[in-house]
Amino acid sequence: MPAPPPGHGPALRVSDVDVLYGSAVSALRAVSLTVPHGGVVALLGANGAGKSTLLRAVSGTLRLHRGAITGGRVRYGDTVLDGRDPVAAVRAGVVQVPEGRRVFAGLTVDENLRSGGLGLGRRAPGQVARARERVLTLFPRLADRARQPAGLLSGGEQQMLAIGRALMASPRLLLLDEPSLGLAPRMVETIAGVIREINTQGTAVLLVEQNAGLALSLADHAYVLDVGEVRLSGTAAELARTDAVRRLYLGEQPDADDRGAA
Amino acid sequence: MTVLLATVLDGLALGAVYALVALGFVIVFKASGVLDFAHGSLLLLGGYLVAVLHGTLGFAGAAAVAVLATAAVAGAVDRLLLRRVAADPHAATVQTIVTIGVDIVLLTDLSRRLGGDLLGLGDPWRDTVRTLGPVSVAESRLAAVAVSAVVIGAVFALFRYSAWGLSLRAAAEDPEAAALQGIRTARVRTLAWCLAGALATVAAVFLAAFPAPGLDSGTGQIALKAFPAAIIGGLTSPPGALAGSLLIGLTEALAAGYQSELLVLGDGFADVAPYAVMILVLLVRPAGLLAVKGAARV
Numbered sequence: 257m258p259a260p261p262p263g264h265g266p267a268l269r270v271s272d273v274d275v276l277y278g279s280a281v282s283a284l285r286a287v288s289l290t291v292p293h294g295g296v297v298a299l300l301g302a303n304g305a306g307k308s309t310l311l312r313a314v315s316g317t318l319r320l321h322r323g324a325i326t327g328g329r330v331r332y333g334d335t336v337l338d339g340r341d342p343v344a345a346v347r348a349g350v351v352q353v354p355e356g357r358r359v360f361a362g363l364t365v366d367e368n369l370r371s372g373g374l375g376l377g378r379r380a381p382g383q384v385a386r387a388r389e390r391v392l393t394l395f396p397r398l399a400d401r402a403r404q405p406a407g408l409l410s411g412g413e414q415q416m417l418a419i420g421r422a423l424m425a426s427p428r429l430l431l432l433d434e435p436s437l438g439l440a441p442r443m444v445e446t447i448a449g450v451i452r453e454i455n456t457q458g459t460a461v462l463l464v465e466q467n468a469g470l471a472l473s474l475a476d477h478a479y480v481l482d483v484g485e486v487r488l489s490g491t492a493a494e495l496a497r498t499d500a501v502r503r504l505y506l507g508e509q510p511d512a513d514d515r516g517a518a
Numbered sequence: 519m520t521v522l523l524a525t526v527l528d529g530l531a532l533g534a535v536y537a538l539v540a541l542g543f544v545i546v547f548k549a550s551g552v553l554d555f556a557h558g559s560l561l562l563l564g565g566y567l568v569a570v571l572h573g574t575l576g577f578a579g580a581a582a583v584a585v586l587a588t589a590a591v592a593g594a595v596d597r598l599l600l601r602r603v604a605a606d607p608h609a610a611t612v613q614t615i616v617t618i619g620v621d622i623v624l625l626t627d628l629s630r631r632l633g634g635d636l637l638g639l640g641d642p643w644r645d646t647v648r649t650l651g652p653v654s655v656a657e658s659r660l661a662a663v664a665v666s667a668v669v670i671g672a673v674f675a676l677f678r679y680s681a682w683g684l685s686l687r688a689a690a691e692d693p694e695a696a697a698l699q700g701i702r703t704a705r706v707r708t709l710a711w712c713l714a715g716a717l718a719t720v721a722a723v724f725l726a727a728f729p730a731p732g733l734d735s736g737t738g739q740i741a742l743k744a745f746p747a748a749i750i751g752g753l754t755s756p757p758g759a760l761a762g763s764l765l766i767g768l769t770e771a772l773a774a775g776y777q778s779e780l781l782v783l784g785d786g787f788a789d790v791a792p793y794a795v796m797i798l799v800l801l802v803r804p805a806g807l808l809a810v811k812g813a814a815r816v
Contacts, residue, residue, distance in 0.1 A: 306577060320694050322605070346700030358695040360688050371688045374681055375700015 266290035267315065267460055268350070268429055273328035273338070273503040275309050275318065275484075283323065284484045291429060296461045296494060298475035299507050300468050305481040307464040310357060311431050314462070315352040316342040332429065346375035349428035352461075353435065355464075357418040361407030365398055368406050368417055372424030383426055390457070391420040394450060412443035419450065429460045436467045448474060468505035472496045487499070524653040525775035526768065531659035531724075533767020534666035538721035538809035539744035540751070540759040541673060542714030548690045549710035551610035556595065556617040557718060560625035564588035564719025565639065565726050565733045566628055572640035580640070585719045594716025595620055622670030629735040636732035645728045669720055670760060673713070675726045677756060682709055690754070707719045743770070746796035752806030761807055763801075766792045 275284040284306045284308040291297045301307050312318045314324055318361060330338040335348040345351070351372075360368050369391060373384035374437060392399045395416045401409065406417055422430060423452060432451065436444045444467070451474055457460050465471035466510055472492045480488040480501065495501050539561060546554045554560075567584035568577075575583060599620065600613045643658040677683035685706040689696040696703055718741075725740050726733035747766045751758025773780060774788035787794075799807065 315698060317694060320697065331761055342697040343700045351700075352698050354695055354698055358692050360691045360695065362691055363571075363684075363687060367684060367687075371684055371696070371701065372683055372699050374688075421699065512627055 257382040267293045267333060269297075269328045269329070269331045269464065270310070271311055271331075273310075273330060274326045275313055275323055276326050277309075277321065277323040279324070282484060284313065286320065286328070287481070287484070287486055288328075289486065289489075291460050291462050292477075293428075294455070294458055294460050294478065296455050296463060296475045298433075298468075298471035298478040299462065299464045299481060300471060300478060300501070301481035303466075304502070305479055308433055308485045309484075310481070311352055311433055311462070311464060313338070314345065314350060315431060316340050317344045317352075343375060346425050346427075349426070350431065351375075351422040351427035351443070352431035352444075353418045353422045353424045353433060355433035355437065357411075357414045359409070359417050359421070361405065361415050363406055365402050365406050365409070365417060366402040367431055368421050369398070369424055372421035375425050384424065387424045387426045391423050394423070394453060395420050406503075412439050412446065415439060415443070415447055416450070419447075419454075423459075427459060429462065430454065431462050431464075433464045434466060435463070436465060436470055440503075444470065468501065471503075520652045521775060524655065525771050527650075527653065527655050528659065529768035529771030530764065531662045531767070532771055534663050535721050535724045536722075536740075536744045536767050536810075537670055537749050537760045537763035538666055538717045539741055540747040540763045541756055542717040543741070544712045544751065544753060544756055544759040545673075545686075545746045547748075548756075549686050549707045550596065550600070550613065552600065552613045552617060552618050553713065555614065555677070556621040556624060557714065558738035559621045559628065559716050560588055560592050561718035561722045561725075561739035561741055562617060562628050562735070563591060563624060564570065565722030565737055566632065566637070566716070568639045568719070568723060569637035569726075569733050576597070577640045577642060581719075581723060584722075585712030585716045588715040588719040589712040592716075593708045593712040596711040597778050601704065601784075625738065627795035629737075632733070632735045634734075636734050638732050639723055639726050641723060641727050643727060645684075654775075656728050658724065658729075662724040662727070664670045665720065665724070669717065672785075673717070674756060678712075682706060732768060743792045746792045750796050750807055752808045753807040755806070758806055762799075766795060769795050770779075796816075 270287060270289045272288055273284055273343045274286060277283055287310060299307050299310065309323065312321065312323065314330055316337060318324055325338045329336065332350050333347045337345055337348065358369065369388060373387065376384065396411060398417060398420055406414065409417060435447050439447065448470055451461060463471055463475060472495060475492040478495045479486050479491045480487065487496065488501065529636045539557065543554060544556055546552060564584050566586055568580045571580035571583055599616055601610045603609055603616065606612050641658065643661050646657040647654045648657055649658065685696065685701045689706055691699060693703055722737065723735055743766060744763065747762035748759050750762030750765060769791045770788050772792040780787050
């Protein structure tokens with residue numbers, strides 16, 4: 257496990273980033289965002305707001321979707337990440353857990369975990385062994401199922417495996433894309449606890465969630481994306497009090513007083 | 519009984535060599551989604567290199583150089599040609615057609631060089647025949663079985679245990695998720711092409727060895743028999759390719775060995791047998807013998 261660097265300066269710095277898909281469709285416009293070392297930042301927004309696009313811009317997978325960063329910078333620490341491939345992000349310590357888990361269904365649980373350590377190359381065999389121990393401590397269930405095909409795990413277990421696989425590369429910043437999607441409420445709580453635990457161990461988290469209540473309870477800081485632009489940002493507590501956020505993302509009905517005032 | 523035994527041995531040897539070809543074909547398809555129609559020409563190139571080099575380098579040296587050179591050419595096809603169209607929405611289809619072009623270019627040039635010649639590869643087995651109990655077998659066939667078994671075993675181990683094998687299997691399932699783990703998918707894929715080229719060269723050596731008269735411009739067409747073997751196996755399954763190849767090899771040998779009893783089916787049924795078997799297998803198991811079953815739970 258990498259020691260968290262001291263201080264709380266920004267680790268991930270996304271500055272004025274524009275993203276185009278297919279050189280015509282604008283998905284992000286002048287988006288800026290920072291994630292401090294060891295912090296948890298939530299990214300909220302409706303479907304199609306550009307949340308996944310932002311994660312792709314950081315992890316270097318835009319090209320797989322025929323997208324590209326056309327302006328601005330993405331930096332992690334001193335490493336420039338825009339225009340680089342996913343290997344660069346992984347080696348810089350930034351690893352993404354994809355939306356929908358995307359475990360390798362035909363590979364065993366154990367092989368899925370091993371695959372997570374491949375990005376480090378042969379540079380750190382000891383590091384991979386330590387990461388593996390950390391993952392199996394976090395998710396003892398994965399140890400029991402090591403030899404089973406990942407496709408036979410339940411949805412919650414697959415989410416654990418997807419997170420565990422990402423942790424195998426000992427990230428300093430974990431990008432989580434909708435980790436609660438499609439999970440039973442009990443499992444959502446479990447995953448939330450795991451995210452808290454991972455963060456306590458020193459890994460920063462950038463969390464994309466539709467479940468704004470969950471996201472705001474985990475995050476220190478949050479951004480709201482709307483049609484490709486940052487609409488709101490602030491501490492999680494501030495945003496949770498904002499009317500727009502309550503109405504749009506926390507599913508609160510405007511009460512009688514509000515209606516009277518309007 | 520003796521005839522049966524000899525025929526079965528023959529079929530196994532043939533099947534083992536087909537397996538080298540089919541395995542390369544399957545690995546390339548698994549890694550890149552491309553049906554490599556240039557596989558036969560790559561095989562011919564490998565054989566041709568052994569034929570022209572063995573005089574100066576000796577058989578072992580020539581075989582080693584040919585394996586490496588053919589691997590390099592196969593890797594270059596992927597890296598220099600196929601990768602250029604990787605951004606196309608129908609990349610795999612376009613790339614498959616590109617391999618047809620590569621096949622024509624390679625085959626035309628090699629045919630020009632070979633003319634009507636039959637080239638010997640200078641292999642150490644020559645036309646020695648051993649007697650194993652009641653049957654006599656060409657030593658080259660025994661070597662084919664032994665070498666193929668070792669090479670195929672090594673490929674399976676590589677596939678299962680090495681970082682490259684794991685990367686390939688992960689990328690074949692989900693290229694984006696693999697990329698997110700920091701797996702260099704393009705490199706993994708190029709290495710798969712290299713391996714296929716190397717395997718094809720080993721196959722070429724045994725296809726040109728006794729009892730075949732030598733290497734000629736038609737040797738590459740043998741790949742056409744490995745295609746049905748790969749398809750019988752399920753196209754993405756290396757063990758399936760092995761099973762399919764042995765089945766095809768045995769069928770072909772049996773059809774040739776019992777030609778006189780099979781005259782009902784016409785002369786030269788052995789040549790058609792691989793395709794007949796393929797059609798029969800696909801009628802019963804449309805996805806192939808060992809296609810990966812949907813282990814996914816949604």
